[in-house]
Amino acid sequence: MRAYVIGNVAIDETISVSSFPQAGASLLGREQSRDLGGKGANQSVVCGRCGLPTTLIAAVGEGFRSRMIQDQLAREPIESELIRLSGVASDFSIVFTTPDGENAIVTTTEAAESLTLDAVLRTLSKARPGDIAVLQGNLSEAVTRGILKTAREKALVTAFNPSPLRSYFPDLWPDVDLAFLNKGEAQSLTGTDGEAAARKLLAEGVRQVVLTAGGEGATLADRTGFVSVPAFPATVLDTTGAGDTFMAVAIASSALRGCDLDERALRHASAASALTVGRCGTRSAFPTEQELAGILAD
Ligand code: ATP
Numbered sequence: 232m233r234a235y236v237i238g239n240v241a242i243d244e245t246i247s248v249s250s251f252p253q254a255g256a257s258l259l260g261r262e263q264s265r266d267l268g269g270k271g272a273n274q275s276v277v278c279g280r281c282g283l284p285t286t287l288i289a290a291v292g293e294g295f296r297s298r299m300i301q302d303q304l305a306r307e308p309i310e311s312e313l314i315r316l317s318g319v320a321s322d323f324s325i326v327f328t329t330p331d332g333e334n335a336i337v338t339t340t341e342a343a344e345s346l347t348l349d350a351v352l353r354t355l356s357k358a359r360p361g362d363i364a365v366l367q368g369n370l371s372e373a374v375t376r377g378i379l380k381t382a383r384e385k386a387l388v389t390a391f392n393p394s395p396l397r398s399y400f401p402d403l404w405p406d407v408d409l410a411f412l413n414k415g416e417a418q419s420l421t422g423t424d425g426e427a428a429a430r431k432l433l434a435e436g437v438r439q440v441v442l443t444a445g446g447e448g449a450t451l452a453d454r455t456g457f458v459s460v461p462a463f464p465a466t467v468l469d470t471t472g473a474g475d476t477f478m479a480v481a482i483a484s485s486a487l488r489g490c491d492l493d494e495r496a497l498r499h500a501s502a503a504s505a506l507t508v509g510r511c512g513t514r515s516a517f518p519t520e521q522e523l524a525g526i527l528a529d
Contacts, residue, residue: 238271281483332467463505
Protein backbone atom coordinates (compact mmCIF):
# COMPACT_ATOMS: atom_id res chain seq x y z
CA MET A 232 0.00 0.00 0.00
CA ARG A 233 1.24 3.49 -0.86
CA ALA A 234 0.14 6.98 0.19
CA TYR A 235 -0.02 9.61 -2.56
CA VAL A 236 0.02 13.00 -0.86
CA ILE A 237 -1.07 15.66 -3.34
CA GLY A 238 -0.69 19.16 -1.98
CA ASN A 239 1.58 22.10 -1.44
CA VAL A 240 5.21 22.41 -0.51
CA ALA A 241 6.59 25.62 0.90
CA ILE A 242 9.37 27.16 2.93
CA ASP A 243 8.18 28.23 6.38
CA GLU A 244 9.79 31.42 7.66
CA THR A 245 9.00 31.37 11.39
CA ILE A 246 9.24 34.61 13.36
CA SER A 247 8.71 34.70 17.12
CA VAL A 248 6.76 37.71 18.36
CA SER A 249 5.47 38.70 21.80
CA SER A 250 1.92 39.07 20.40
CA PHE A 251 0.28 38.83 16.98
CA PRO A 252 0.44 42.01 14.84
CA GLN A 253 -2.63 44.26 14.81
CA ALA A 254 -3.59 46.40 11.80
CA GLY A 255 -1.25 49.38 11.46
CA ALA A 256 1.27 48.11 14.04
CA SER A 257 5.01 47.56 13.54
CA LEU A 258 6.36 44.79 15.73
CA LEU A 259 9.80 43.54 16.66
CA GLY A 260 10.37 39.86 15.98
CA ARG A 261 13.17 37.31 15.93
CA GLU A 262 13.81 34.79 13.18
CA GLN A 263 13.21 31.40 14.75
CA SER A 264 13.62 29.03 11.81
CA ARG A 265 13.53 28.65 8.03
CA ASP A 266 12.30 25.18 7.32
CA LEU A 267 10.53 22.93 4.83
CA GLY A 268 6.76 23.22 5.30
CA GLY A 269 3.47 23.28 3.43
CA LYS A 270 0.72 20.90 4.45
CA GLY A 271 1.34 18.47 1.59
CA ALA A 272 5.06 18.24 2.32
CA ASN A 273 4.44 17.95 6.07
CA GLN A 274 2.00 15.09 5.76
CA SER A 275 4.16 13.23 3.24
CA VAL A 276 7.34 13.58 5.30
CA VAL A 277 5.66 12.23 8.44
CA CYS A 278 3.96 9.37 6.52
CA GLY A 279 7.30 8.44 4.98
CA ARG A 280 9.13 8.61 8.33
CA CYS A 281 6.50 6.17 9.69
CA GLY A 282 7.66 3.64 7.10
CA LEU A 283 4.61 3.84 4.83
CA PRO A 284 5.69 4.01 1.15
CA THR A 285 4.82 7.60 0.25
CA THR A 286 4.84 9.77 -2.86
CA LEU A 287 4.49 13.56 -2.65
CA ILE A 288 3.01 15.24 -5.74
CA ALA A 289 3.49 19.02 -5.55
CA ALA A 290 4.46 22.06 -7.59
CA VAL A 291 7.58 24.15 -7.10
CA GLY A 292 8.32 27.45 -8.76
CA GLU A 293 11.56 29.32 -9.33
CA GLY A 294 14.05 30.98 -6.98
CA PHE A 295 16.19 30.11 -3.96
CA ARG A 296 13.26 28.56 -2.11
CA SER A 297 12.76 25.92 -4.80
CA ARG A 298 16.37 24.77 -4.32
CA MET A 299 15.85 24.59 -0.54
CA ILE A 300 12.66 22.60 -1.07
CA GLN A 301 14.39 20.08 -3.34
CA ASP A 302 17.41 19.73 -1.03
CA GLN A 303 15.27 19.13 2.04
CA LEU A 304 12.86 16.69 0.37
CA ALA A 305 15.81 14.70 -0.95
CA ARG A 306 16.77 13.94 2.67
CA GLU A 307 13.39 12.37 3.45
CA PRO A 308 12.31 8.72 2.97
CA ILE A 309 9.69 9.61 0.34
CA GLU A 310 9.41 9.80 -3.44
CA SER A 311 8.99 13.40 -4.55
CA GLU A 312 7.25 14.01 -7.86
CA LEU A 313 7.84 17.75 -8.13
CA ILE A 314 6.21 19.59 -11.01
CA ARG A 315 8.50 22.51 -11.90
CA LEU A 316 6.76 25.71 -12.96
CA SER A 317 8.44 28.63 -14.69
CA GLY A 318 7.46 32.24 -14.14
CA VAL A 319 6.02 31.42 -10.70
CA ALA A 320 7.70 31.77 -7.31
CA SER A 321 7.84 28.77 -4.98
CA ASP A 322 5.30 29.03 -2.18
CA PHE A 323 6.29 30.19 1.29
CA SER A 324 4.65 30.83 4.63
CA ILE A 325 5.22 33.50 7.23
CA VAL A 326 4.57 31.87 10.59
CA PHE A 327 4.23 34.11 13.66
CA THR A 328 4.62 32.27 16.96
CA THR A 329 3.92 33.70 20.41
CA PRO A 330 5.51 32.54 23.71
CA ASP A 331 2.47 30.37 24.55
CA GLY A 332 3.09 28.29 21.40
CA GLU A 333 0.17 29.68 19.40
CA ASN A 334 0.74 30.51 15.75
CA ALA A 335 -0.74 32.60 12.94
CA ILE A 336 0.23 31.64 9.38
CA VAL A 337 0.06 33.39 6.00
CA THR A 338 0.82 31.09 3.04
CA THR A 339 1.31 31.98 -0.61
CA THR A 340 -0.33 29.43 -2.91
CA GLU A 341 0.64 30.62 -6.39
CA ALA A 342 2.63 27.46 -7.17
CA ALA A 343 0.13 25.10 -5.52
CA GLU A 344 -2.78 26.69 -7.35
CA SER A 345 -0.93 26.45 -10.68
CA LEU A 346 -0.64 22.67 -10.41
CA THR A 347 -2.72 21.14 -13.20
CA LEU A 348 -4.87 18.02 -13.00
CA ASP A 349 -3.04 16.47 -15.97
CA ALA A 350 0.30 16.78 -14.17
CA VAL A 351 -1.12 15.14 -11.03
CA LEU A 352 -2.81 12.33 -12.95
CA ARG A 353 0.44 11.41 -14.73
CA THR A 354 1.83 10.26 -11.36
CA LEU A 355 -1.46 9.09 -9.89
CA SER A 356 -1.82 6.71 -12.85
CA LYS A 357 0.62 4.41 -10.98
CA ALA A 358 -1.71 4.15 -7.97
CA ARG A 359 -3.43 0.80 -7.34
CA PRO A 360 -6.78 0.06 -5.67
CA GLY A 361 -6.45 0.42 -1.90
CA ASP A 362 -3.67 3.03 -2.10
CA ILE A 363 -4.43 6.24 -0.24
CA ALA A 364 -4.84 9.69 -1.84
CA VAL A 365 -4.19 12.34 0.81
CA LEU A 366 -5.42 15.89 0.11
CA GLN A 367 -5.61 19.27 1.83
CA GLY A 368 -7.05 22.63 0.80
CA ASN A 369 -4.22 24.35 -1.05
CA LEU A 370 -4.82 23.21 -4.64
CA SER A 371 -7.30 24.81 -7.03
CA GLU A 372 -10.93 23.75 -6.78
CA ALA A 373 -10.89 22.05 -10.20
CA VAL A 374 -7.78 20.03 -9.37
CA THR A 375 -9.07 19.01 -5.93
CA ARG A 376 -12.40 17.88 -7.39
CA GLY A 377 -10.66 16.10 -10.30
CA ILE A 378 -8.31 14.17 -7.99
CA LEU A 379 -11.17 13.02 -5.76
CA LYS A 380 -13.19 11.89 -8.78
CA THR A 381 -10.23 9.97 -10.23
CA ALA A 382 -9.44 8.46 -6.84
CA ARG A 383 -13.01 7.12 -6.64
CA GLU A 384 -12.73 5.64 -10.16
CA LYS A 385 -9.45 3.95 -9.24
CA ALA A 386 -10.84 2.64 -5.90
CA LEU A 387 -8.28 4.59 -3.87
CA VAL A 388 -8.98 5.47 -0.25
CA THR A 389 -9.34 9.26 0.01
CA ALA A 390 -8.21 11.22 3.07
CA PHE A 391 -9.01 14.93 3.24
CA ASN A 392 -7.94 17.69 5.62
CA PRO A 393 -10.08 20.77 4.78
CA SER A 394 -7.41 23.35 5.50
CA PRO A 395 -7.13 26.16 4.53
CA LEU A 396 -10.93 26.47 4.42
CA ARG A 397 -12.66 27.01 1.05
CA SER A 398 -16.34 27.58 0.39
CA TYR A 399 -16.75 24.54 -1.90
CA PHE A 400 -15.53 21.96 0.63
CA PRO A 401 -19.04 20.90 1.76
CA ASP A 402 -19.65 19.47 -1.78
CA LEU A 403 -16.69 17.12 -1.46
CA TRP A 404 -17.77 14.90 1.44
CA PRO A 405 -19.41 12.15 -0.66
CA ASP A 406 -15.99 11.48 -2.25
CA VAL A 407 -14.07 11.53 1.05
CA ASP A 408 -13.42 8.33 3.03
CA LEU A 409 -11.39 9.78 5.90
CA ALA A 410 -11.84 13.38 7.08
CA PHE A 411 -9.53 15.11 9.57
CA LEU A 412 -10.73 18.46 10.96
CA ASN A 413 -9.74 20.69 13.85
CA LYS A 414 -12.34 22.50 15.96
CA GLY A 415 -12.50 25.64 13.80
CA GLU A 416 -12.81 23.67 10.56
CA ALA A 417 -15.58 21.47 12.00
CA GLN A 418 -17.50 24.52 13.19
CA SER A 419 -17.13 26.40 9.88
CA LEU A 420 -18.04 23.45 7.67
CA THR A 421 -20.87 21.92 9.69
CA GLY A 422 -22.16 24.82 11.80
CA THR A 423 -21.65 22.76 14.93
CA ASP A 424 -18.89 20.92 16.79
CA GLY A 425 -17.97 17.72 18.58
CA GLU A 426 -20.07 14.62 18.01
CA ALA A 427 -22.81 16.61 16.23
CA ALA A 428 -20.27 17.77 13.63
CA ALA A 429 -19.00 14.24 13.13
CA ARG A 430 -22.55 12.89 12.73
CA LYS A 431 -23.24 15.47 9.99
CA LEU A 432 -20.15 14.41 8.05
CA LEU A 433 -20.95 10.71 8.41
CA ALA A 434 -24.45 11.46 7.08
CA GLU A 435 -22.82 13.18 4.05
CA GLY A 436 -20.97 9.97 3.20
CA VAL A 437 -17.62 10.28 4.99
CA ARG A 438 -16.63 6.82 6.28
CA GLN A 439 -14.47 7.88 9.25
CA VAL A 440 -14.19 11.34 10.80
CA VAL A 441 -11.36 12.48 13.08
CA LEU A 442 -11.87 15.69 15.06
CA THR A 443 -8.77 17.13 16.71
CA ALA A 444 -9.01 19.56 19.60
CA GLY A 445 -5.43 20.64 20.38
CA GLY A 446 -4.47 19.91 23.99
CA GLU A 447 -7.92 18.42 24.61
CA GLY A 448 -7.17 15.40 22.40
CA ALA A 449 -9.05 13.90 19.47
CA THR A 450 -12.17 11.88 18.61
CA LEU A 451 -12.75 9.24 15.94
CA ALA A 452 -16.28 8.73 14.64
CA ASP A 453 -17.62 6.08 12.30
CA ARG A 454 -20.66 3.83 11.96
CA THR A 455 -19.50 1.81 14.99
CA GLY A 456 -19.57 4.85 17.30
CA PHE A 457 -17.17 7.35 18.89
CA VAL A 458 -13.73 6.88 20.45
CA SER A 459 -11.83 9.71 22.15
CA VAL A 460 -8.16 9.79 23.07
CA PRO A 461 -6.47 12.40 25.28
CA ALA A 462 -3.57 14.54 24.07
CA PHE A 463 -0.20 13.38 25.37
CA PRO A 464 1.39 15.74 27.91
CA ALA A 465 3.67 18.25 26.16
CA THR A 466 5.52 21.45 26.88
CA VAL A 467 4.24 23.49 23.97
CA LEU A 468 6.85 25.50 22.07
CA ASP A 469 5.35 25.75 18.56
CA THR A 470 2.16 24.02 17.36
CA THR A 471 2.99 24.37 13.64
CA GLY A 472 2.43 21.03 11.91
CA ALA A 473 0.65 19.36 14.88
CA GLY A 474 -2.46 18.64 12.83
CA ASP A 475 -0.37 17.40 9.88
CA THR A 476 1.63 15.10 12.15
CA PHE A 477 -1.57 13.76 13.67
CA MET A 478 -3.23 13.01 10.34
CA ALA A 479 -0.15 11.42 8.78
CA VAL A 480 0.62 9.16 11.76
CA ALA A 481 -3.01 8.06 12.13
CA ILE A 482 -3.16 7.13 8.43
CA ALA A 483 0.23 5.40 8.46
CA SER A 484 -0.49 3.51 11.68
CA SER A 485 -3.71 2.01 10.33
CA ALA A 486 -2.38 1.46 6.79
CA LEU A 487 0.71 -0.36 8.05
CA ARG A 488 -1.55 -2.65 10.12
CA GLY A 489 -3.95 -3.12 7.18
CA CYS A 490 -6.97 -1.83 9.08
CA ASP A 491 -9.29 1.17 9.33
CA LEU A 492 -8.49 4.11 11.62
CA ASP A 493 -8.88 2.91 15.21
CA GLU A 494 -8.13 3.95 18.79
CA ARG A 495 -4.56 2.69 18.51
CA ALA A 496 -3.96 4.84 15.42
CA LEU A 497 -5.22 7.90 17.32
CA ARG A 498 -2.97 7.08 20.30
CA HIS A 499 0.02 6.81 17.99
CA ALA A 500 -0.95 10.13 16.36
CA SER A 501 -1.33 11.86 19.75
CA ALA A 502 2.07 10.65 20.92
CA ALA A 503 3.71 11.85 17.71
CA SER A 504 1.96 15.25 17.72
CA ALA A 505 3.03 15.85 21.32
CA LEU A 506 6.64 15.62 20.11
CA THR A 507 5.93 18.06 17.26
CA VAL A 508 4.37 20.73 19.53
CA GLY A 509 7.33 20.50 21.91
CA ARG A 510 9.83 21.64 19.24
CA CYS A 511 10.34 24.72 17.08
CA GLY A 512 10.10 24.75 13.30
CA THR A 513 8.20 22.56 10.89
CA ARG A 514 10.08 19.64 9.28
CA SER A 515 12.73 19.85 11.99
CA ALA A 516 10.04 19.54 14.68
CA PHE A 517 8.57 16.33 13.31
CA PRO A 518 9.34 13.04 15.08
CA THR A 519 12.30 11.19 13.61
CA GLU A 520 12.06 7.76 11.98
CA GLN A 521 13.44 6.19 15.19
CA GLU A 522 10.93 8.02 17.39
CA LEU A 523 8.06 7.00 15.13
CA ALA A 524 9.20 3.37 15.06
CA GLY A 525 9.06 3.39 18.87
CA ILE A 526 5.60 5.00 18.91
CA LEU A 527 4.16 2.66 16.27
CA ALA A 528 5.50 -0.43 18.07
CA ASP A 529 3.43 0.40 21.16
P1 ATP B 1 -1.97 23.05 13.55
O1 ATP B 1 -2.83 23.88 12.62
O2 ATP B 1 -1.38 23.81 14.71
O3 ATP B 1 -1.01 22.16 12.85
P2 ATP B 1 -4.50 21.78 14.03
O4 ATP B 1 -5.27 23.00 14.46
O5 ATP B 1 -4.78 21.23 12.68
O6 ATP B 1 -2.97 21.99 14.26
P3 ATP B 1 -4.92 20.63 16.64
O7 ATP B 1 -6.26 20.09 16.97
O8 ATP B 1 -4.51 21.93 17.24
O9 ATP B 1 -4.77 20.59 15.07
O10 ATP B 1 -3.79 19.56 17.09
C1 ATP B 1 -3.69 18.28 16.49
C2 ATP B 1 -3.21 17.30 17.55
O11 ATP B 1 -1.93 17.71 18.04
C3 ATP B 1 -4.10 17.20 18.80
O12 ATP B 1 -5.19 16.32 18.62
C4 ATP B 1 -3.10 16.71 19.83
O13 ATP B 1 -2.92 15.30 19.74
C5 ATP B 1 -1.80 17.42 19.41
N1 ATP B 1 -1.68 18.67 20.18
C6 ATP B 1 -2.01 19.92 19.79
N2 ATP B 1 -1.82 20.80 20.79
C7 ATP B 1 -1.35 20.09 21.84
C8 ATP B 1 -0.95 20.39 23.19
N3 ATP B 1 -1.05 21.63 23.67
N4 ATP B 1 -0.50 19.39 23.97
C9 ATP B 1 -0.40 18.12 23.51
N5 ATP B 1 -0.76 17.75 22.27
C10 ATP B 1 -1.24 18.71 21.45
